[in-house]
């Protein structure tokens with residue numbers, strides 16, 4: 066992490082009304098730089114590997130605080146674990162069923178708009194609902210796992 070990144074991160078935090086404590090700056094800079102979907106535990110371990118010793122509770126509390134302010138997205142991954150990412154644009158997730166890797170993916174939004182939910186019991190259109198959108202869970206086998214086959 067360069068000095069410049071950390072200075073930028075401090076001003077982003079400040080502009081969102083968060084005091085740029087050392088923990089917050091390190092956490093936000095790390096998640097932004099890695100472009101991954103990380104659990105609290107993974108973030109904690111990565112910071113420790115980088116020589117930053119922060120308590121697990123500190124990492125957890127600050128991640129949630131930063132996410133509350135809209136600087137990180139907090140979501141439940143396909144594995145049921147809470148994960149954080151820096152990509153705030155609307156997107157879907159493509160999960161590798163072999164290694165658990167999650168990557169950002171787009172889908173053809175035109176076909177999504179034509180989805181029409183049906184009642185599972187009657188197979189008739191779900192009545193009384195105003196359908197507002199869909200979050201698709203995409204699954205597959207990633208290129209590096211395919212190579213190992």
Ligand SMILES: [Zn+2]
Nearest residue numbers: 161164207210
């Ligand atoms: Zn994989």
Ligand SMILES: [Zn+2]
Nearest residue numbers: 150152168169
């Ligand atoms: Zn994502």
